[in-house]
Amino acid sequence: MKAIMTVTAQDRVGIIAGVCSLLADMGVNILDISQTVMQGIFTMTLLVDTSTSSHTFDEIHSALLKRGETEHLNIHIQRSDIFEAMHRV
Amino acid sequence: MLNISDVMQTVNMIDHQHLDIRTITLGISLYDCADSNISKCARKIYDKICRKAEHLVETGNQIEIEYGIPIINKRISVTPIAQAAAACESNDYSLIGRAMNDAAKECGVNFIGGYSALVHKGFTESDRKLIASIPETLAGTELVCSSVNVATTKAGINMDAVALMGTVIKRTANLTADRDGLGCAKLVVFANAVEDNPFMAGAFHGSGEPECVINVGVSGPGVVWRALQEVKGKSFDVVAETVKRTAFRITRMGQVVANAASERLGIPFGIVDLSLAPTPAKGDSVARILEAMGLEICGTHGTTAALALLNDAVKKGGVMASGHVGGLSGAFIPVSEDEGMIHAVKSGVLNIEKLEAMTCVCSVGLDMIAVPGNTSAETISAIIADESAIGVINNKTTAVRIIPAPNKNVGDSVEFGGLLGSAPVMRVNSAGSGEFIARGGRIPAPIHSLRN
Numbered sequence: 001m002k003a004i005m006t007v008t009a010q011d012r013v014g015i016i017a018g019v020c021s022l023l024a025d026m027g028v029n030i031l032d033i034s035q036t037v038m039q040g041i042f043t044m045t046l047l048v049d050t051s052t053s054s055h056t057f058d059e060i061h062s063a064l065l066k067r068g069e070t071e072h073l074n075i076h077i078q079r080s081d082i083f084e085a086m087h088r089v
Numbered sequence: 090m091l092n093i094s095d096v097m098q099t100v101n102m103i104d105h106q107h108l109d110i111r112t113i114t115l116g117i118s119l120y121d122c123a124d125s126n127i128s129k130c131a132r133k134i135y136d137k138i139c140r141k142a143e144h145l146v147e148t149g150n151q152i153e154i155e156y157g158i159p160i161i162n163k164r165i166s167v168t169p170i171a172q173a174a175a176a177c178e179s180n181d182y183s184l185i186g187r188a189m190n191d192a193a194k195e196c197g198v199n200f201i202g203g204y205s206a207l208v209h210k211g212f213t214e215s216d217r218k219l220i221a222s223i224p225e226t227l228a229g230t231e232l233v234c235s236s237v238n239v240a241t242t243k244a245g246i247n248m249d250a251v252a253l254m255g256t257v258i259k260r261t262a263n264l265t266a267d268r269d270g271l272g273c274a275k276l277v278v279f280a281n282a283v284e285d286n287p288f289m290a291g292a293f294h295g296s297g298e299p300e301c302v303i304n305v306g307v308s309g310p311g312v313v314w315r316a317l318q319e320v321k322g323k324s325f326d327v328v329a330e331t332v333k334r335t336a337f338r339i340t341r342m343g344q345v346v347a348n349a350a351s352e353r354l355g356i357p358f359g360i361v362d363l364s365l366a367p368t369p370a371k372g373d374s375v376a377r378i379l380e381a382m383g384l385e386i387c388g389t390h391g392t393t394a395a396l397a398l399l400n401d402a403v404k405k406g407g408v409m410a411s412g413h414v415g416g417l418s419g420a421f422i423p424v425s426e427d428e429g430m431i432h433a434v435k436s437g438v439l440n441i442e443k444l445e446a447m448t449c450v451c452s453v454g455l456d457m458i459a460v461p462g463n464t465s466a467e468t469i470s471a472i473i474a475d476e477s478a479i480g481v482i483n484n485k486t487t488a489v490r491i492i493p494a495p496n497k498n499v500g501d502s503v504e505f506g507g508l509l510g511s512a513p514v515m516r517v518n519s520a521g522s523g524e525f526i527a528r529g530g531r532i533p534a535p536i537h538s539l540r541n
Contacts, residue, residue: 001155004091006100034093045096061154076100078157080091085341087095089409 027053106311114287116294119173127179131188138192146197166292167203175215186226202292227272228264234290240280240477246532255470266495269503280480302359307343336406362416363407367427369510376429388439397450419452425512454487459512471522
């Protein structure tokens with residue numbers, strides 16, 4: 001399943017490394033990544049493919065939320081269809 | 090990949106602007122549950138609902154996780170019970186109401202609608218039995234919702250039914266007096282009721298509907314309010330365009346969820362209802378959208394025009410975003426379920442008369458309005474008659490969901506909690522309508538040429 005992940009947080013060193021290594025550990029493939037700092041807030045969106053992972057979507061979702069809580073990152077992961085539907089006619 | 094600001098816009102809508110799917114409603118036909126024995130009929134109804142809706146809640150929850158969009162309610166609507174139970178040789182349909190309640194609990198949904206009768210032209214014996222049992226059923230169950238259609242543009246207004254519903258509402262309030270008349274929050278009187286409405290309390294599965302169907306109701310007043318903050322002081326052309334664009338996005342999300350639910354449950358997709366449905370939460374209010382157009386408080390002069398623009402723009406924006414649009418589609422203006430409406434009533438700016446004018450241009454009618462407990466049945470019937478007339482003449486759905494709050498008066502409040510919210514008790518006109526309501530009969534269907 002293709003999903004869009006968003007990560008927002010107060011900007012600091014190592015956010016991308018932390019998130020990407022968690023994805024790698026779970027076998028989630030990153031297809032595209034884009035990152036910026038908007039008004040001092042670190043903002044990253046990733047297009048990922050969860051079908052390469054042996055974990056279910058629910059497990060990946062929970063692991064990301066847990067990591068978000070412990071490292072003060074606001075993380076969302078959602079199927080990409082929803083964004084395409086909302087922003088493309 | 091998608092533009093980062095588009096992605097973040099969606100995430101912000103969900104995180105901070107209360108964007109959600111208000112309801113996935115599964116419509117189920119109960120015509121094949123007919124039986125002359127009411128216990129057998131109730132059993133068949135219970136079994137069929139449980140069988141058809143077995144996976145509804147878990148599927149909804151799974152979609153919620155995968156798409157990252159809150160789906161607030163999962164609900165069921167069924168064939169109007171006055172039709173499904175017509176073969177029963179019993180005078181009391183409350184057993185069926187309990188079966189519906191038990192089935193809804195078993196399936197984990199939060200409301201089930203369809204304890205209903207369509208009597209716009211006249212009553213069948215079954216309609217009379219069902220309506221007589223509404224107060225006890227609503228008092229004795231938690232999840233059952235009831236509706237009665239008393240008028241249509243093609244048939245006119247059944248004033249006998251209007252008169253009867255005044256007494257039914259009073260009795261329902263009295264039987265639930267310990268809960269501020271909560272039973273009345275689950276009872277809607279309609280004119281021009283639609284067959285595919287996914288919203289409660291007025292949902293039922295109409296006779297033209299398939300065996301089962303998935304209807305989805307979207308929401309998003311907070312998103313529209315936020316978008317209007319960006320166009321402060323601009324002309325109404327810009328306001329209308331902004332609402333349309335926002336409604337398009339909201340509805341597309343509803344369509345994606347509806348498709349996913351339909352596919353996973355193996356049940357055909359019916360419609361997306363394009364409604365802006367508020368909640369009592371701050372930032373999720375239709376009244377505040379009207380105020381964002383430049384009104385000091387909702388209810389002041391200009392409110393009807395603002396609502397007309399909003400209602401129309403929501404439909405225009407949403408129609409292109411969905412394959413099939415239906416239900417009530419437009420802006421809801423319930424009082425108790427909208428933080429801004431509550432504020433407007435408390436500040437003395439919004440009254441029943443203005444709400445009545447607003448119902449001429451919104452998607453439904455006088456909704457979740459608390460009035461003094463000593464309001465007579467005739468006055469309630471007269472309020473229903475006025476709303477029905479607006480619906481019948483203007484060829485639109487109108488409804489009355491009114492709570493004559495037992496032992497409460499103007500200045501008091503009723504508390505229902507949750508999505509039903511709380512409502513300040515509103516003043517009603519004290520001059521009588523008794524002789525008017527006592528006439529009975531039918532107000533004929535209107536002519537639809539020579540329009541002025």
